[in-house]
Amino acid sequence: MSVKIAAGAVVCVESEIRGDVTIGPRTVVHPKARIIAEAGPIVIGEGNLIEEQALIINGYPENITPESEVEPKTMTIGMNNVFEVGCVSQALKIGDNNVIESKADVGRNVILTSGCIIGAFCQVNTCEVIPENTVIYGSGCMRRVQTERPQPQTLQLDFLMKILPNYHHLKKTVKASHNAS
Amino acid sequence: MASLLQPDRVVYLVRGEKKIRAPLSQLYFCRYCSELRSLECVSHEVDSHYCPSCLENMPSAEAKLKKNRCANCFDCPCCMHTLSTRATNIPAPLPDDPTKTAMKKAYYLACGFCRWTSRDVGMADKSVASGGWQEPENPHTQRINKLIEYYQQLAHREKQDRDRKKMARRRQCMPLAFSQHTIHVVEKYGLGTRLQRQRPGAPISSLSGLSLKEGEEQKDITIEPAPALDEVEPLPEDCYSRPISLPEVTTLRQRLLQPDFQPAGASQLHPRHKHLLMKRSLRCRKCEHNLSKPEFNPTSIKFKIQLVAVSYIPEVRIMSIPNLRNMKESQVLLTLTNPVENITHVTLAPCEDDDPDDINSTAKVVVPGKQLVLAGKDAAAEYDELAEPQDFQDDPDVVAFRKSNKIGFFIKVIPQKEEDADVTVSFKIRHDFRNLAAPVRPSEEGGAAAAPAPAESIWLTHHVELRLGPLAP
Numbered sequence: 001m002s003v004k005i006a007a008g009a010v011v012c013v014e015s016e017i018r019g020d021v022t023i024g025p026r027t028v029v030h031p032k033a034r035i036i037a038e039a040g041p042i043v044i045g046e047g048n049l050i051e052e053q054a055l056i057i058n059g060y061p062e063n064i065t066p067e068s069e070v071e072p073k074t075m076t077i078g079m080n081n082v083f084e085v086g087c088v089s090q091a092l093k094i095g096d097n098n099v100i101e102s103k104a105d106v107g108r109n110v111i112l113t114s115g116c117i118i119g120a121f122c123q124v125n126t127c128e129v130i131p132e133n134t135v136i137y138g139s140g141c142m143r144r145v146q147t148e149r150p151q152p153q154t155l156q157l158d159f160l161m162k163i164l165p166n167y168h169h170l171k172k173t174v175k176a177s178h179n180a181s
Numbered sequence: 182m183a184s185l186l187q188p189d190r191v192v193y194l195v196r197g198e199k200k201i202r203a204p205l206s207q208l209y210f211c212r213y214c215s216e217l218r219s220l221e222c223v224s225h226e227v228d229s230h231y232c233p234s235c236l237e238n239m240p241s242a243e244a245k246l247k248k249n250r251c252a253n254c255f256d257c258p259c260c261m262h263t264l265s266t267r268a269t270n271i272p273a274p275l276p277d278d279p280t281k282t283a284m285k286k287a288y289y290l291a292c293g294f295c296r297w298t299s300r301d302v303g304m305a306d307k308s309v310a311s312g313g314w315q316e317p318e319n320p321h322t323q324r325i326n327k328l329i330e331y332y333q334q335l336a337h338r339e340k341q342d343r344d345r346k347k348m349a350r351r352r353q354c355m356p357l358a359f360s361q362h363t364i365h366v367v368e369k370y371g372l373g374t375r376l377q378r379q380r381p382g383a384p385i386s387s388l389s390g391l392s393l394k395e396g397e398e399q400k401d402i403t404i405e406p407a408p409a410l411d412e413v414e415p416l417p418e419d420c421y422s423r424p425i426s427l428p429e430v431t432t433l434r435q436r437l438l439q440p441d442f443q444p445a446g447a448s449q450l451h452p453r454h455k456h457l458l459m460k461r462s463l464r465c466r467k468c469e470h471n472l473s474k475p476e477f478n479p480t481s482i483k484f485k486i487q488l489v490a491v492s493y494i495p496e497v498r499i500m501s502i503p504n505l506r507n508m509k510e511s512q513v514l515l516t517l518t519n520p521v522e523n524i525t526h527v528t529l530a531p532c533e534d535d536d537p538d539d540i541n542s543t544a545k546v547v548v549p550g551k552q553l554v555l556a557g558k559d560a561a562a563e564y565d566e567l568a569e570p571q572d573f574q575d576d577p578d579v580v581a582f583r584k585s586n587k588i589g590f591f592i593k594v595i596p597q598k599e600e601d602a603d604v605t606v607s608f609k610i611r612h613d614f615r616n617l618a619a620p621v622r623p624s625e626e627g628g629a630a631a632a633p634a635p636a637e638s639i640w641l642t643h644h645v646e647l648r649l650g651p652l653a654p
Contacts, residue, residue, distance in 0.1 A: 117296055119294070119295075134428075135295055135296045137260065137294055137295045137296070138260065138294075138295070142260075142295075143428065144259060144295060144297070144428050144447065145428040145429075146296055146297070146298070146301060148298075148300070150296070
């Protein structure tokens with residue numbers, strides 16, 4: 001159970017982090033968020049915002065624990081992403097500046113590039129690479145391309161990094177070892 | 182089971198121009214005619230216009246001028262949600278001193294649902310928060326306006342001919358006043374008035390709402406017919422070979438919401454002003470009394486006049502159904518609720534064998550023959566602890582329970598058909614109704630001090646159909 005939290009990240013003690021997880025600086029993890037690295041490690045970049053009841057899980061496909069050793073795949077999450085309340089993300093590769101809105105469900109075989117917005121309650125479990133700046137919205141998961149990427153939530157991150165420590169205990173930062181293990 | 186309370190389980194028959202079966206919650210009751218009315222046997226009139234997002238009221242004349250659209254609010258051309266105005270700070274050179282830059286606010290429109298912004302179609306940010314956004318101009322506006330003027334004049338001329346014929350027949354009416362009146366009425370209401378409706382064979386009757394005023398001079402407008410072209414613009418060369426980029430193509434719905442332009446590309450979808458909604462009032466066609474009149478204020482959901490059927494007619498609801506078996510008698514528990522404040526007496530009767538209204542029933546029903554008494558609806562009953570419960574002496578075979586203004590009673594159902602369809606029963610319900618709205622009849626003795634006649638009770642009969650559900654397997 002090795003959770004490496006970089007300096008500058010704000011991770012509340014009430015959040016549940018299991019497995020081999022690396023969290024970059026300036027990332028905020030709200031209480032009751034769950035980051036579970038079952039079938040492989042998770043690497044989270046900087047400036048991400050993971051809200052309450054969000055679930056980022058690197059799990060075995062369809063909950064089947066293989067008997068033979070399957071090579072663990074690393075889940076990489078880039079910078080400035082927002083995981084809104086109650087979303088579920090199993091995507092193995094997430095780029096920068098994406099927004100996964102509330103109660104959205106992203107499957108394991110989806111690869112989010114940058115600037116993608118998965119709208120509220122949209123379930124995306126296709127096997128594809130979502131092109132840049134795509135917006136998926138609506139009950140039928142309609143898509144469109146927007147001309148500019150969503151702005152990084154710097155204001156919100158700064159506010160949270162000031163306010164959250166006043167009300168919650170934080171997990172201690174553990175520096176990631178310099179030698180790659 | 183909540184499915185027993187679904188509104189379409191119990192329907193009442195409305196005897197209007199068409200026989201309509203509808204649940205009581207969707208019906209109106211004209212207390213002047215003492216009959217049930219449905220939405221199809223009343224006339225709908227527009228009461229007022231309002232914008233659904235800014236809730237601003239708009240007089241009808243202004244609404245017509247603005248083509249029934251709000252001046253301030255916009256619709257997203259992509260997902261039809263309401264657009265909100267957002268502000269950003271951009272550095273802009275000061276007007277006095279071009280070398281220094283100050284932060285100025287720039288506003289753009291954005292949709293919260295699909296994240297469309299006005300920058301996507303190339304609309305520049307405006308410096309004012311509202312009022313800076315323009316809709317694109319339709320290139321065909323001039324031609325359309327000219328056509329409308331020509332047809333207005335044609336309709337006006339036809340109406341004048343019609344009035345002249347009527348004036349020749351009627352000698353006592355003032356001719357000028359008559360045609361002034363029709364013009365005023367026609368212009369304000371269009372096809373909604375009684376005058377319009379009684380002339381089904383009138384030519385171009387749909388355009389007679391656009392008539393000119395009397396005083397305008399009649400200049401003859403001529404229009405040229407649309408020219409027919411021999412040569413049509415050819416398709417682009419790469420029409421078949423160019424790969425389609427689906428995000429660029431507009432959906433049919435997005436395209437048809439802008440019938441002026443119908444853009445095929447998403448980069449030409451401009452936002453349009455939001456459509457106004459209207460409040461409508463309902464009027465009984467026989468006695469011309471208002472059945473439903475909403476309040477003028479768009480933020481208020483109350484009604485000035487609300488003659489809905491549930492507040493006058495006792496409502497039958499299904500409470501529990503046992504397993505229904507073909508040709509076997511089962512007992513169904515129904516409830517009857519009294520909406521008025523005085524005691525109501527209800528008699529049920531089965532439908533006769535040759536009843537023309539009884540087309541849907543698939544089972545025989547045995548209803549209690551005795552008269553059921555319903556207590557009045559007492560709003561203060563729950564707070565009044567000392568009130569003695571009224572003693573009604575119910576027959577326990579018929580009445581299952583009694584609770585303030587509601588009783589539960591049994592009916593016996595014998596399904597007749599072995600089908601997969603739902604078992605349907607129908608019966609007649611007869612109750613007394615005190616008409617408090619009836620005009621006070623002048624008493625025989627005369628005199629200003631005569632007491633008003635007490636409201637008389639009349640007996641109303643309704644045909645009720647219940648859908649009890651499928652037979653038990």
